[in-house]
Amino acid sequence: MAKPVIEVRNLGIEFYRSRRRRMSLREMVLKRQNSAPSETFWALRNISFDVARGEAVGLVGGNGSGKSTLLRMIAGVMLPDEGHAKVRGRVAPLIELTGGFLGELTARENVYLAAGLHGLTKEQIDARFDEIVDFAGPQVQAGMDMPFRHFSSGMQVRIAFALITTLDQPVVLVDEVLAVGDRAFREKCYERMENMLSGGKTLFLVSHSEHDLRRFAERGLYLASGQLKSDGPIDEVIAQYNADADADAAS
Structure with missing residues (x-):
């Protein structure tokens, strides 16, 4: 069994x-x-x-x-x-989604940091990056190079959910x-x-x-x-x- x-x-x-x-x-x-x-x-x-x-x-x-x-x-x-x-x-935790994101880093940098902490290589993140951003929506896509703290709470949740749900866990x-x-x-x-x-x-x-x-x-x-x-x-x-x-x- x-x-x-x-x-x-x-x-x-x-x-x-x-x-x-x-x-x-x-x-x-x-x-x-x-x-x-x-x-x-x-x-x-x-x-x-x-x-x-x-x-x-x-x-x-x-x-x-x-x-x-x-x-x-x-x-x-x-x-x-x-x-x-x-x-x-391995676990994909949809718990306090934005807890691991750093406000002073850009949204783009946060995606690479958070995905890396979940075990993805830079090459794997590169391959999934467009899918993550497309799922999060046009507002998020337009702000990927500004500090994460400038995102609204809704935008923060969108990018975090999009990232975590692309993991292979x-x-x-x-x-x-x-x-x-x-x-x-x-x-x-x-x-x-x-x-x-x-x-x-x-x-x-x-x-x-x-x-x-x-x-x-x-x-x-x-x-x-x-x-x-x-x-x-x-x-x-x-x-x-x-x-x-x-x-x-x-x-």
């Missing part, structure tokens, strides 16, 4: 409820205790599941349920306190990014995502949009208070989440 492309076992991560303040020099000299609360909570705990190669999974849950935290742990940008999240294959992690941009650009994003899935890529999608979840995912995972409450067909998982949300609202 083939090993899962994403393997999560007994995953847990613990956070402080408030950030500890730094002690002043006077407090350190007098050895006063830090008065900031040190209480912790488990943002996620006892999370276990597998995702098979080519599977499309949607992650469902309310705000604060741990969805984005789980995605970041799968991406490897956060480390667990318990258990592990293992990915067999077999695993795609998506955190709400399909909700950005105008209607025409969103439809281009939808089509690009569908093409990626038809090409056999594995998708792990976090979204509050039932439309997006049903369009792209066949299976759903439902997180509630940091626990995995349900794992099954996406329609059934969404129905359970909505029923729980209605019950909470009525109580």
Whole structure:
């Protein structure tokens, strides 16, 4: 039997409820205790599941349920306190898309820098450059040689999405990014995502949009208070989440 492309076992991560303040020099000299609360909570705990190669999974849950935290742990940008999240294959992370772009560099320089960090050679980036810019649209194309910080937020997202979705990584992690941009650009994003899935890529999608979840995912995972409450067909998982949300609202 083939090993899962994403393997999560007994995953847990613990956070402080408030950030500890730094002690002043006077407090350190007098050895006063830090008065900031040190209480912790488990943002996620006892999370276990597998995702098979080519599977499309949607992650469902309310705000604060741990969805984005789980995605970041799968991406490897956060480390667990318990258990592990293992990915067999390279990852294309559609998470905080513009986070790796530098404002003082031009958009062109950022494309080469970000793509290089994802393992592409200069020759490979050269071959894909026109495709990336064409997808991002004429406004972006006209501004490729100006500092990235001068781009509007919409233009920044366009070039970042265009870049990440041209990568060859077999695993795609998506955190709400399909909700950005105008209607025409969103439809281009939808089509690009569908093409990626038809090409056999594995998708792990976090979204509050039932439309997006049903369009792209066949299976759903439902997180509630940091626990995995349900794992099954996406329609059934969404129905359970909505029923729980209605019950909470009525109580």
